[in-house]
Every structure is written in structure tokens, then in C-alpha cells.
Amino acid sequence: MTAWARIAGQLGVTIALMAAVAQLSDWPRYHQIAANTAIIRLSFTHGSNRQAECRRRTPEELAKLPPNMRKPLECPRRRGAVYVEFDLDGQTVYRASLPPSGISGDGPARAYQRFVVPAGPHAIAMRMRDTPRTEGFDYVKSSDVVLAADANLVIDFSTDAQGFVIR
Amino acid sequence: MMAPTGDPSKRNSRARSALRATIEYLERGADRVFGPNLNPFAHLGALGFFLFWIVAVSGIYLFIFFDTGVVDAYDSVEAITHAQWFAGGVMRSFHRYASDLMVVVLVVHVAREFALDRYRGARWFSWITGVPIIWMLYASGITGYWLVWDKLAQYVAIVSSELLDWLPIFGEPIARNFLAPGSLSDRFFTLLVFMHIAIPLILLFIMWVHILRISRPKVNPPRALAIIVLLGLVVVSLWKPALSQGPADLSKVPNGVGLDWFYLPLYPLVDLWSRGAVWALLGGFTLMLIILPWLPPFRRARPAVVDLAYCNGCARCVEDCPYEAVRLVPRTDGRPFDQQVQVNASLCVSCGVCVGACPSSTPFRRTTDLKTGIDLPDLPLQTLRERTEEAAAGLSGQERVLIFACAHGAGSGRRQGTVEVPCVAMVPPSLIDYAISRNLADGVVVAGCAERACYNRLGVAWSEQRFARQRNPYLRARVPRERLATIWASPTEKGRFAHELAAFASAVASLPPSQRSPEAPPEDAAVEATAADDTPEELVP
Structure with a gap:
């Protein structure tokens, strides 16, 4: 084998390898959802009220505390769970009691759920309870939406808007 | 007192023997083309370093023209790719394909060292320090894909953040940054840029640690092999330049994206398995790599x-x-x-x-x-x-x-x-x-x-x-x-x-x-x- 033939062979093998690498860098294509489907994402972070009201400490209790920790009010940090339901076309597809986050349970409850649905019209309804009550809901919203193929519909919760927001 | 003449490290499992036979078959083929001195299999570590430098230099060039704001990132990458295809376009292709080749080199390197039983005993250090290299390489590549902010970037960002959110270490779910148009802030995007610079620097540091215990480590491939690699990259970059896949649109699902199967082969698993199962797979694989040097059979001859x-x-x-x-x-x-x-x-x-x-x-x-x-x-x-x-x-x-x-x-x-x-x-x-x-x-x-x-x-x-x-x-x-x-x-x-x-x-x-x-x-x-x-x-x- 001549030197030039060897070099040509080396280049040929190298280019073939790199061409294969280049090809695999964006092929085959990946479809995460089927054709004519869409995604509804139910996602929010929302903190419910604290589980107990603040309480004024008695003088005896304050005296037992170190001087730098003598706050007159004792406010339990832990929040309650947030209960949420999501209906899609009349069927409840998600129902959860979401605990507060954080080691002390004082962070907001979080939800992030993904639903793959056929494209087209859908009736959606969301309900949330963030108070100690056990019956009924504090926030309710329902809506009819039409989803195009590959649409990404987001259902969020906004404290400012005092309820669910569809984006 | 006397040990048997045969080296105990030759006691290989069938799987390892099959892997070794496969690699050696490929090596002999490469020997015929490249000769023993230029055989890429003999320079995998050095090629890894060389490709890193190609990625680093091309990345620095791209960064000069890159706009780190989420609104203009895509347009700036498009300008780099098309307006200066002869320079920025080639550099972008260098950046991507050299990164992909790093994964190829890494996988073959790991498989070869395993097949040759070169990870036990005194070699444990290089093996163990190779494990974070795998993680850092993937983290570097994945954060790089976010920055283009095209449909692939959107897909990678959403799936990555969904995976990360499964870990109980983040306050606000990261995935909420990619919920809908307007969710993603310039500040968060700039953080991603910073990560894409910091993680490769950590990678380089670990690569240095990786070879600390090796005498005369080869960190540069033979010049002829380096030239061949560069020429190959030039040809492939001109033949199939790395391109974006359309601007990200958070109101739509990034469906039908061309995945980089070197960096993202596990991403489709997120649609099939739970996120916990994917983490279990990654954690289990990592743990297996870590404990491998200490698994029986124990083979330690007495030192000199x-x-x-x-x-x-x-x-x-x-x-x-x-x-x-x-x-x-x-x-x-x-x-x-x-x-x-x-x-x-x-x-x-x-x-x-x-x-x-x-x-x-x-x-x-x-x-x-x-x-x-x-x-x-x-x-x-x-x-x-x-x-x-x-x-x-x-x-x-x-x-x-x-x-x-x-x-x-x-x-x-x-x-x-x-x-x-x-x-x-x-x-x-x-x-x-x-x-x-x-x-x-x-x-x-x-x-x-x-x-x-x-x-x-x-x-x-x-x-x-x-x-x-x-x-x-x-x-x-x-x-x-x-x-x-x-x-x-x-x-x-x-x-x-x-x-x-x-x-x-x-x-x-x-x-x-x-x-x-x-x-x-x-x-x-x-x-x-x-x-x-x-x-x-x-x-x-």
C-alpha cells in the first residue's frame, strides 16, 4: 500500500465515522407525543394557610426563653395540604392532596402533571381547597378549550388572580 | 509462597471476553488502516483531551457572537450559522461534532479498559475519577443544547428540568420556567450560559485529576492523527453543518425533534418510565461503575x-x-x-x-x-x-x-x-x-x-x-x-x-x-x- 493510499484510507475511515456521528446527532427524529395530540400541563405552586393561628405567649413562657428569643407571638410554621382535582371531559383525571414543601412544612405545595390528550375540543374543570375545611372548594374554574395538534396548554394558579389561570 | 505463573487477571468472564474480542477485532481493523502508531484505539485518552480543546476553542469563538438573552439567543446562533457559515458555521459544527466524538471516545475508552481488566488494584484511582468525567461531559453537552433555544433546546430544557424536579433539592420547580411564553427570564437563561462555561471547566479539572497517577500520560495524540481528525471535522462540518431546529415556542409541544443520540439517549425514557425509575437507572449505573474495582475476584499480586x-x-x-x-x-x-x-x-x-x-x-x-x-x-x-x-x-x-x-x-x-x-x-x-x-x-x-x-x-x-x-x-x-x-x-x-x-x-x-x-x-x-x-x-x- 502506498503512503498516499494509506492516507486516503485513514481519511476515508475518519470521515465515514464522523459522518455517522453527525448523522446520529439529529437523526432519527423523536416524537414525544403521537400525531394529532396535545399536552395539558397542570402546574402550580401555592401555599395554603398555616395550620394554626398565631398565639400570644404567656409571661411565664417568655421568661423561660433566652432573652434574644422572647417574641411575644408564637406562630406555627407548618402549612396545611392543598387539595386539588382536575376534570377532563367530565372525568376526574387527577386528584391529590399536596403536602407543603420544606423540612418544616412551611413551603408551598407543588403540582406538575402532564396529560396527553387528543387534539380538538375539551371541557376542563379545576377545583382547589387550601383551607382546613373538608367539604367544598375554595377555588373552582371550568372552561372549554380547543387544542390544536402539538398544543401546550398550561393550567396555573395565581394568587394575584385569586384562582386558576389558563395559559 | 509462590504465586502461579499465570496472571490471575486473565480469568475473565464470558461477557468480558466477548467484549474484548469485539474491541480487538475493531482494533486490528484500525491497525490495518492507521498502523500501530496512529491507531485511534491506542490514543483514546489523548483524543479525548484533543477533542476537548477543539470544543473549548470553538466554544470561545461562538461565545463572542452569542447573545445570552433568551429573546435574542436563537437569532444570534442563526446569524453565526448562516451569515458567517465559513467561520461561525464551521465552528458550531466543530463544537457539536467534537462533543459527540468525545462521547464516542469516552464510551470506547471505558469499554476497552473494562475489557482489558485495567480498572482494578492500583488503577482504581483513574477508574473512579473517570466516573465524574462521564457526568460532567453529559452535563456540559446538555446545557449546551439549551443555549441555542430552538425546539430541541425547548425539549431538552423541559425534560431535564422535569427530571431535576424529581429530586427533592429545589425550592421552586425548575420546569415552571418553561411552562408558557414569558415564563423564561433573561436572568435564568444567563445562569444556563454560566453553567455551560463552569461545568466544562470542572470537567477539565477532573480530566487532569484522572491522569494524575499515570506516568507519562498521553494528552496529545500523534500530530498526524490530530490532523486527520481535524480534516475529518472540516469535511463533515461542510457536508452537514450543525443547524437549529426552529425557534422555541413554549405554546407548542416540541414534537418531532432531531435528538442528539450521543447526549440524549435516555430522554425518551422519561416518556416511558417514571422519573424516579430513570434516576434509579442512572444512579445504579454510576454505583456499579464506582464499586467495580472492588468486586471479586480480587487480584492483587504483592508489590515490588x-x-x-x-x-x-x-x-x-x-x-x-x-x-x-x-x-x-x-x-x-x-x-x-x-x-x-x-x-x-x-x-x-x-x-x-x-x-x-x-x-x-x-x-x-x-x-x-x-x-x-x-x-x-x-x-x-x-x-x-x-x-x-x-x-x-x-x-x-x-x-x-x-x-x-x-x-x-x-x-x-x-x-x-x-x-x-x-x-x-x-x-x-x-x-x-x-x-x-x-x-x-x-x-x-x-x-x-x-x-x-x-x-x-x-x-x-x-x-x-x-x-x-x-x-x-x-x-x-x-x-x-x-x-x-x-x-x-x-x-x-x-x-x-x-x-x-x-x-x-x-x-x-x-x-x-x-x-x-x-x-x-x-x-x-x-x-x-x-x-x-x-x-x-x-x-x-
């Missing part, structure tokens, strides 16, 4: 030991040790030398290369106990000489060929006339002289690993340089070179080994009888000659 009575601190063993397990320290025994050598047992793999390098390792000595300056407890020089004599005693006929065979090469096994050693560089050149000048054999074959895949990294190179009288200890000039052959072949090349061995034996048989059986020199003369060549006067018994 120094005999100060025969060591003058000449540092040849320090120079030749492939693992930096031998170092010089101040003399402790009061003898008139400045230094002595010391073995770091945690780094020593008992390859015996130091024994072959020691000028005291001369078998011509007539002392009852043959000693040398640095020796292997499980296969001391005296035993090596005895085995040489035993193996030679079994030879007869017109073609008495003695074989010094590496335990990891094609010559290993119980063939008649074979002396198996952990590495052929353990055989001092004077032992070859001994075998021929004492008429123990008509010819000597030194059979090591394949040139591209020396199990102990430098055994083949050191042997060749010693025989060529380019490296101490030299093979003495009086040794007739036609009676010495080297065969570098892996265990899967036994056919070629047998063919070359038969050809050498035939050549030896055809040598004139006067040369085939030279008169042995007087022992005193041999000792004197050896001492003059190699051994400090004070150490000659």
Missing part, C-alpha cells in the same frame, strides 16, 4: 520490594515505572549514595517493569541467591532465571526457541519453552543474553501484548528501546539479533503469533551451526562485561 544492598539509586526503575509507583528518597542505610528508591505499594501493579530496568538484574551472577535492587516477591529474578533454565531444558532439536511471554499477550499459556511474565519489560536484556550465550536456546522470542494495547502501557515501548540500545539497560551488542524476535500480539491473535513464531523458528534452524550454538563465555568474563555495561562497581558481588 527494594533491596538496598543492590540499589544505588540510579533511578532507572523510577524512569521506567508506568504507574509512578517508584520514587527516589534520601538514602537511609548509610551507603555512599545520595538516594534510594522506594515503592508506593498502593500504586504498584506488580508488572515487574522495574525489575527489567534495574542494572543489578543480571542473571550471570554466580551467587547462590540471585538478588537485584528491586524485585517482585511473587516472581523474583532468581525464580525467573530458574524458570528460564527449566523451560530451556525442555527444548530440543534444531530450532530451540525460548519464549518470554507476556501474560496478557498471545504468547501466554503452557506452550513448551515458554516463560510467562506479567510484562515482557520485566525480562532484563541480560537474561536474553544469558539464554543465548549459555546455549540454553538457539533463539529467543519476546512475545508481548499488541503494540497499541500494552497491558502495562509502556512494556512494549521499553522492550523495543532496550533491544535497540536506546534505553538502559541495553541489550548487549554481542547478542546476535537474528536470534531474537519480538512478536506483539493480543490474545485474540494467536494465529498470527503461531505463524510468526514458526517463521522465526525456521529462520533460526537455518542459521549456521557455528552461530546457532556459540560457545558460552566464561562466567567471570560475563560478569565483568555485564558490570561494565550496567552495574555500578560497588554492587558487583
Whole structure:
């Protein structure tokens, strides 16, 4: 084998390898959802009220505390769970009691759920309870939406808007 | 007391044997095209470093023109790609394809080291530090894909953040940054840019740590191979430039994206499995890699030991040790030398290369106990000489060929006339002289690993340089070179080994009888000659 033939062979093998690498860098294509489907994402972070009201400490209790920790009010940090339901076309597809986050349970409850649905019209309804009550809901919203193929519909919760927001 | 001659590291599982056979099949193919010196399989680590620098330089160039704001990032990448296709476009392709090649190099490197059983014992450090390299390489690549902010970036960002949110360490779910148009802030995007710079720097640091315990690490491939890689990248970058896949649109699902299957092969799993299952897979794989060096069967030969009575601190063993397990320290025994050598047992793999390098390792000595300056407890020089004599005693006929065979090469096994050693560089050149000048054999074959895949990294190179009288200890000039052959072949090349061995034996048989059986020199003369060549006067018994 001549030197030039060897070099040509080396280049040929190298280019073939790199061409294969280049090809695999964006092929085959990946479809995460089927054709004519869409995604509804139910996602929010929302903190419910604290589980107990603040309480004024008695003088005896304050005296037992170190001087730098003598706050007159004792406010339990832990929040309650947030209960949420999501209906899609009349069927409840998600129902959860979401605990507060954080080691002390004082962070907001979080939800992030993904639903793959056929494209087209859908009736959606969301309900949330963030108070100690056990019956009924504090926030309710329902809506009819039409989803195009590959649409990404987001259902969020906004404290400012005092309820669910569809984006 | 004595360990068996065969190296226990040869006890391989079937899976490992199959993997090794596959890799060696590919290596031999690459050998035919590139030759042993340029074979990419022999330079995987160096190629990894080289590709890193290509990625770094091309990345710096791209960063100059890149807009780090989420609104303008896509447009700036498009401008780089199309408005200056001859420079920025090529650089972008370099950036992507060299990154992909790094994954290829890494996977082959890991598989090859595993197949060759080069991750246990003293090699645990390099193996373990290789694990975070895998993570950092993937983190570098994945964060890079976010920055283009095209549909692929959107897909990668959403799936990555969904995976990360499964871990209970983040306050606000990261995935909420990619919920809908307007969710993603410039500040968060700038954080991603910072991560894509910081993580590769951490990667480089770990790559440096990875080779800390390796003597003479190869961090640069041969120039010709580097040029071939660069030319290949140029051709492929012009033929198939790396392109964006349309701007990200958070109101739509990024469906039908062209995934980079080198960096994102597990992403589709998120749609099939739970996120916890994906993390379990990643964690399990990582854990398996971490504990692999300590899984049975345990294979640890005793490390080399120094005999100060025969060591003058000449540092040849320090120079030749492939693992930096031998170092010089101040003399402790009061003898008139400045230094002595010391073995770091945690780094020593008992390859015996130091024994072959020691000028005291001369078998011509007539002392009852043959000693040398640095020796292997499980296969001391005296035993090596005895085995040489035993193996030679079994030879007869017109073609008495003695074989010094590496335990990891094609010559290993119980063939008649074979002396198996952990590495052929353990055989001092004077032992070859001994075998021929004492008429123990008509010819000597030194059979090591394949040139591209020396199990102990430098055994083949050191042997060749010693025989060529380019490296101490030299093979003495009086040794007739036609009676010495080297065969570098892996265990899967036994056919070629047998063919070359038969050809050498035939050549030896055809040598004139006067040369085939030279008169042995007087022992005193041999000792004197050896001492003059190699051994400090004070150490000659």
C-alpha cells in the first residue's frame, strides 16, 4: 500500500465515522407525543394557610426563653395540604392532596402533571381547597378549550388572580 | 509462597471476553488502516483531551457572537450559522461534532479498559475519577443544547428540568420556567450560559485529576492523527453543518425533534418510565461503575520490594515505572549514595517493569541467591532465571526457541519453552543474553501484548528501546539479533503469533551451526562485561 493510499484510507475511515456521528446527532427524529395530540400541563405552586393561628405567649413562657428569643407571638410554621382535582371531559383525571414543601412544612405545595390528550375540543374543570375545611372548594374554574395538534396548554394558579389561570 | 505463573487477571468472564474480542477485532481493523502508531484505539485518552480543546476553542469563538438573552439567543446562533457559515458555521459544527466524538471516545475508552481488566488494584484511582468525567461531559453537552433555544433546546430544557424536579433539592420547580411564553427570564437563561462555561471547566479539572497517577500520560495524540481528525471535522462540518431546529415556542409541544443520540439517549425514557425509575437507572449505573474495582475476584499480586544492598539509586526503575509507583528518597542505610528508591505499594501493579530496568538484574551472577535492587516477591529474578533454565531444558532439536511471554499477550499459556511474565519489560536484556550465550536456546522470542494495547502501557515501548540500545539497560551488542524476535500480539491473535513464531523458528534452524550454538563465555568474563555495561562497581558481588 502506498503512503498516499494509506492516507486516503485513514481519511476515508475518519470521515465515514464522523459522518455517522453527525448523522446520529439529529437523526432519527423523536416524537414525544403521537400525531394529532396535545399536552395539558397542570402546574402550580401555592401555599395554603398555616395550620394554626398565631398565639400570644404567656409571661411565664417568655421568661423561660433566652432573652434574644422572647417574641411575644408564637406562630406555627407548618402549612396545611392543598387539595386539588382536575376534570377532563367530565372525568376526574387527577386528584391529590399536596403536602407543603420544606423540612418544616412551611413551603408551598407543588403540582406538575402532564396529560396527553387528543387534539380538538375539551371541557376542563379545576377545583382547589387550601383551607382546613373538608367539604367544598375554595377555588373552582371550568372552561372549554380547543387544542390544536402539538398544543401546550398550561393550567396555573395565581394568587394575584385569586384562582386558576389558563395559559 | 509462590504465586502461579499465570496472571490471575486473565480469568475473565464470558461477557468480558466477548467484549474484548469485539474491541480487538475493531482494533486490528484500525491497525490495518492507521498502523500501530496512529491507531485511534491506542490514543483514546489523548483524543479525548484533543477533542476537548477543539470544543473549548470553538466554544470561545461562538461565545463572542452569542447573545445570552433568551429573546435574542436563537437569532444570534442563526446569524453565526448562516451569515458567517465559513467561520461561525464551521465552528458550531466543530463544537457539536467534537462533543459527540468525545462521547464516542469516552464510551470506547471505558469499554476497552473494562475489557482489558485495567480498572482494578492500583488503577482504581483513574477508574473512579473517570466516573465524574462521564457526568460532567453529559452535563456540559446538555446545557449546551439549551443555549441555542430552538425546539430541541425547548425539549431538552423541559425534560431535564422535569427530571431535576424529581429530586427533592429545589425550592421552586425548575420546569415552571418553561411552562408558557414569558415564563423564561433573561436572568435564568444567563445562569444556563454560566453553567455551560463552569461545568466544562470542572470537567477539565477532573480530566487532569484522572491522569494524575499515570506516568507519562498521553494528552496529545500523534500530530498526524490530530490532523486527520481535524480534516475529518472540516469535511463533515461542510457536508452537514450543525443547524437549529426552529425557534422555541413554549405554546407548542416540541414534537418531532432531531435528538442528539450521543447526549440524549435516555430522554425518551422519561416518556416511558417514571422519573424516579430513570434516576434509579442512572444512579445504579454510576454505583456499579464506582464499586467495580472492588468486586471479586480480587487480584492483587504483592508489590515490588527494594533491596538496598543492590540499589544505588540510579533511578532507572523510577524512569521506567508506568504507574509512578517508584520514587527516589534520601538514602537511609548509610551507603555512599545520595538516594534510594522506594515503592508506593498502593500504586504498584506488580508488572515487574522495574525489575527489567534495574542494572543489578543480571542473571550471570554466580551467587547462590540471585538478588537485584528491586524485585517482585511473587516472581523474583532468581525464580525467573530458574524458570528460564527449566523451560530451556525442555527444548530440543534444531530450532530451540525460548519464549518470554507476556501474560496478557498471545504468547501466554503452557506452550513448551515458554516463560510467562506479567510484562515482557520485566525480562532484563541480560537474561536474553544469558539464554543465548549459555546455549540454553538457539533463539529467543519476546512475545508481548499488541503494540497499541500494552497491558502495562509502556512494556512494549521499553522492550523495543532496550533491544535497540536506546534505553538502559541495553541489550548487549554481542547478542546476535537474528536470534531474537519480538512478536506483539493480543490474545485474540494467536494465529498470527503461531505463524510468526514458526517463521522465526525456521529462520533460526537455518542459521549456521557455528552461530546457532556459540560457545558460552566464561562466567567471570560475563560478569565483568555485564558490570561494565550496567552495574555500578560497588554492587558487583
